Amino acid sequence: MSARELEIAQSYAGGQTYHGIAERLHIAPSTVRTHLATIYRKLEVSSKLELRARLEGDGAPNGSRTDHAAVISELALSLEEAIGRERALSEVLRIISRSRGDTEAVMAAILGHALELCDAEFGILFEYHGDRQFSARFTRGIPQSFRSWLEAQDVFAVGNATGLGRMETAQDVVNIVDVRAEDLYKTDDPLRHATADLGGARSFVAIPMLSGDSLVGAFSIYRQQVRPFNAQATALAHTFADQSVIALDNARMISELRTLGGKA
Template identity: 60%
Template sequence: MLSPREKEIAAAYARGENYQRIATSLHIAPSTVRTHLATIYRKLGVSSKIELLKALEGEQPQSKNSEEQAMLISELALSLEEAISRERALSEVLSIISRSAGNIQEVISAVLGYALELCDAQFGILFAYSPEKGFKATYIKEIPLAFQTWLTEQDWFHVSPNTGLGRMVSDTDIINIADVRMEEIYRHGDPLRDATANLGGARSFTAIPMVSKEGLIGAFTIYRQQLRPFEEKSLLIARIFADQSVIAIENARLVSEVRSAKGK
């Protein structure tokens, strides 16, 4: 039922390879891999990677009624559309970085905007970090005015090691908090946590470390105002955009250095 190319892609995908790796090994575009997988799923009558693996091993898929089949097809279609949206957003961000000529404001605004859209979050902040001065909210997107005012008044500020940002500094890893109001630090009245929950209206929160060759330089944070923890897919997106923010900041620094050198 499958063409030789479809068999290659199906086998690689069932082994756990992602779109990008398959595309690289076969010298095709990731979007072409998606198109082939949609055809493969339809031909084999499967709706998951597990079912795909079983089908490749010769096991016949269980029959599904029309309602189940329609539901599975719609889920697959939605997943493919989400993947397309993620790749399109990343492509747009890379394009903005390449033509920004050091305009960091334009890049970070775009990065935060795409991150909020793809992670289905209400607002986001890019914090700069200094071991001596602490954190400062340098770029914001869709943040409630009361929380924005509070952050502006703080300027640079140090955080408790028990806050999300404080834990991120200690571990240099993603911090994913299901409910900011359920942690002990909120009940103890920590200023940052109080502002996040009560002025920002945040419930679920994630902080992604921004790391350059010099070490931690900031944090990429996104917030949901509903109690809905960030899933692995959202964390992956957030990490990608945090990495792109680091690249943009480094590019801006290099452009500034080149301009300064020319002016001497």
């Protein structure tokens, strides 16, 4: 293995996530996964436990698996990722059930897991105020200059051609390959320029947050490279958006119950 592969192997075997390794090494999480697939293939291992054992000098490659090493490494990583997704979703539901209306903690957890599992750099939960009006209610990993811009706007109107505007109209997922490649970036639209120039965003997906038939917000995650979100990442983001709605509805009901209790 190369020095970089060894470093990634040791970090992953030690319990670090793709996102954590990527952040420390200043590479994309997808690059970490590519390295791990190569490492699994070279060492002929099929799990994190086997990887740790090989790094500690225990176990030996199984020669009979050599011809199938690439398939084995891909299946092994895919299984570990699936297990990780299930654990993250279960953890979010656990946090929601015990939150007692603390939306800040819940949303920080939801956005954190969404960024990790969807391989994104930052995320924003926009609250919808009706008639194309939004505000950035919760954020995670967002560049400070973009955060400051959003805070200064407070509640702001969006144009029809923006990701949020299109999402509101269709009440469906909007997946933008490259925010700078769209014609909107060539205009003076303030949100698009803030997203691209202050946030450094290139690819992003916006998921409508629906409570019943009513739009209550947008769950948006961003990549700072042109790497479109595939169907699996978009589906995961949709799940986190739904969990966000559940958390907000729970917080609202808890607040109403406390108000009624205080009047009793």
